[in-house]
Amino acid sequence: MSESAVETHCPYCALQCGMGLRRVAGAEPVEVVERAGFPVNLGALCGKGATAAAVLRPGVRLTSPLVRSAGGELRQASWAQALDRIGDALTSTARTHGRDAVGVFGGGGLTNEKAYLLGKFARVVLGTSTIDYNGRFCMSSAAAAGTRAFGVDRGLPFPLADVPRAGCVVLVGGNPAETMPPFVRYLRELRENGGRLIVVDPRRTRTAESADLYLAPRPGTDLALALGLLHLVVADGRTDKRFIAERTTGWEETRAAAMAHWPEHVEAVTGVPLPQLRRAAALFCDATSAMVLTARGPEQHAKGTDTVSAWINLCLATGNAGRPYAGYGCLTGQGNGQGGREHGQKADQLPGYRKLDDPAARAHVAAVWGVDPAALPGPGRSAYELLDALGQEVHSLLVMGSNPAVSAPRSARVADRLRALDFLAVCDVVLSETAALADVVLPVTQWAEETGTLTNLEGRVILRRKAVDPPEGVRSDLEVLHRLARRLGHPDGFPSDPEEVFAELRRASAGGTADYAGISYRRIAAEDGVFWPCPSPGHPGTPRLFLERFGTEDGRARFTPVQHRPAAEEPDAEFPLRLTTGRVLSQYQSGAQTRRVPALNSAAPGPYVELHPQLAERLGVREGEPVAVVSRRGRTVSPARVSGAIRPDTVFMPFHWPGERGANAHTNPALDPVSRMPEFKVCAVRLERA
Incomplete structure (x- = not known):
């Protein structure tokens, strides 16, 4: 990096990628330059980070009360x-x-x-x-589940550098190829090292395209999916009995809860075929070490805490916690x-x-x-x-x-x-x-x-x-x-x-x-x-938590028995489809900043409704035509984006836009009883030609 550049970090997601800012003459006060030495991104930046200096321009921002x-x-x-x-x-x-x-x-x-x-x-x-x-x-459900299992909430209890060294990674409800692109190199290195990647998402996203196994559950059924996988692990005798006995509590109740979720029933609930469930369980258990990483997909639900707990239970039952290159982690979204x-x-x-x-x-x-x-x-x-x-x-x-x-x-x-x-x-x-x-x-x-x-x-x-x-x-x-x-x-x-x-x-x-x-x-x-934790100036800091003990009073991780339950709002005759929401590559959060960056706004100028070709044909809707999304809370109109990457019973909208174009006009404020997280990720809607 140039000696004249100031070493700093990107203003957007929780990777907090390293970058340099160098003063330039002209319209822009500074330009973004590479900071190759920062270990998280090694100089790589996504489009949002590369154009971050545009928001510093005088005409973009407020300058007076x-x-x-x-x-x-x-x-x-x-x-x-x-x-x-x-x-x-x-x-x-x-x-x-x-x-x-x-x-x-x-x-x-x-x-x-x-x-x-x-x-x-x-x-x-x-x-x-x-x-x-x-x-x-953002991640209150993951925080609540992590605290009750481990006694500590830290998004990743290990550094990102550990991810490529795992034998298998299950990524649940995350699309880092669009939300935090520099993270994708860790998944690429994982596969180059011989590790397996399983992606769970109702949409076949850019991230899912690179997976060894892709599972497409109905929105709102991730909890049933995790319970079904744990059932298979138990039934096949793949639990780590020594780890369970020495480093956990609450296993018997959790085991009983999982065994009540028969794989055939889970297949019917989630829409994930039984052979795929069996293959996922086998890939996870065959690996020398395995990780589960969750993002907003399973967390932003009225049962998000229990859903994350079910994935943590899978890690604990197989001994994939508290040891190197294994464990549960959450891909935090916001910058801090x-x-x-x-x-x-x-x-x-x-x-x-x-x-x-x-x-x-x-x-x-x-x-x-x-x-x-x-x-x-x-x-x-x-x-x-x-x-x-x-x-x-x-x-x-x-x-x-x-x-x-x-x-x-x-x-x-x-x-x-x-x-x-x-x-x-x-x-x-x-x-x-x-x-x-x-x-x-x-x-x-x-x-x-x-x-x-x-x-x-x-x-x-x-x-x-x-x-x-x-x-x-x-x-x-x-x-x-x-x-x-x-x-x-x-x-x-x-x-x-x-x-x-x-x-x-x-x-x-x-x-x-x-x-x-x-x-x-x-x-x-x-x-x-x-x-952190780093309790004194002479302490080295703690890149890896839980290697010797968990953060609970007795040092043991706690299983939490959970049961699947439906979403707070299920489809019916009036609203027969599920709406799920998420991000796109060139916008961030509410769009307040990125919608003011010309390069980003031209790449993603507005919202859209993604729907499956079968649904589009049934409605008589073509690519780019306006389509109305109607829920119990509102009505919005956006262009149709016809794609085979989404389930036929589900539609998707990005949430970066306000008002009558906003996906959050529909989202359900039903709250998780533990984390108080609203149910952003699933609600019942219907589509109408506009």
Whole structure:
């Protein structure tokens, strides 16, 4: 990499690929260059990463605070006017309706420093329990299942470099060829090394095309599939009895639950032929070591936690956990989806992945913050429950790093709830669909204009460095919290310097599950990131968890007996098809940034409805013709994309677009009872010619 380039990281997914930013003359403030030395991507970048600098252009982003006038228009205002308006509104709401009527909604793209200070701001300055974040929509089911099985939630309990050294990898409901392309090299190396790849997805995606075995279950049946595979493993005598006896608990109940799911029944439920089920079980058990990696496909369901638990049970039963090149892992989606939930912006957590209802955790964090533990509020509403309460129990809301008007399930209702608020303030880089509804919009710095840490999907804490100065009039989220805290009577404890915030985060996380006490900016820079837990400066970090013991009190992994159950909304005569949603290569999340990058937007300019040729013929719909998707929650119209890559009983829509084109107009807010994850991945619809 050029000596003049600043070493940093991509602003998008949880790979957090290394890149360099080099100053150039002309329209672009910097250009993206290769950073070949960073081990995760070795210089490779997808189209989103390669064009990331385009979002830094002056004409793309906000450069002045906006305040809604008496006439209803957003108009430019000074920072003092905007912050005074926010401070007055939050104070008035708390005085009139109580502290919990003030809400805070964060994001999985915020740096660790921002996530930490936002959680502290909510609980210390606002005194509210009403805080959660959009990461609840990302991998909360995997987090809940991992915690109850292993006692620790870290997306991957091993480094990415271990993936190609496994004998078999089962990838469930993930399409990294489009969502995180640099990851695909690990799957390619796996097969080059003689390992086998099994892909589970209702669509034959680009990733599935490279699989040794492809399984296409009906959306909402991954739980039955995992139980059927475990049944076959038990029936064929392929369990690891020694591992089960020495390193786990709860096997007998789990075994009984699996044996109730006969393979023939699982075939009928999932649509996966029995010979394919048998081959999958054989490939998994024949391998010297095996992994299961899940993504949003099995997780974003009202039974997502149980589904992930079933896949974890398969790993435990075969001894594929707690040893090299084997185990369960989750492909985290958002850039800081891992770190974003570790340090306090989640409704039930304190820094270090401590539980908010744990007296010892409250005492430790309160001591760092200099407050009485009794003053800290208890756990609050989960993300969708918080959004659904807007304008009713929650009257004012501060949003930082999220666009729920597009990304939340049943998005039309969420947009209505946002409009029903007495007051909405949004901190964002661009005028997102959520920001457009706000009473005050604050323009904040973005990835290349600030320094901060993030934690990638491996649990590797990395440092994203400032490369350019922000435009005049733009401030950092940390400075926003600093200034608001001062206005609300807390002049100390909310620094705007990220390294100072990180130093406090280290103290607050010390002794917790996600212990960052031994991590520093200097050390991250010297070591290409540090894996947590790292409890002291002399500790080497922990790339591989569970090799000696699991994170439970007795060191044993816990089986969880689970039973298959239908989706919250099954097809019927009125809505005979299943809709599933996902991403496309050239867009990201709600599209607030990528839809403003010309190269990406021209590659993926709008949504579409993918349907099987048999279904298209039955409806009389041709490629490119408009087709209406109708559900119990809405109606959208998009061009048809006819493809044999999808099941005939299923349709697919990408979710990066808002309003009447948005897939999330249909998605079902039915919640998982453990993780509170909404059921994004399946709902009942019908198609109509438009």
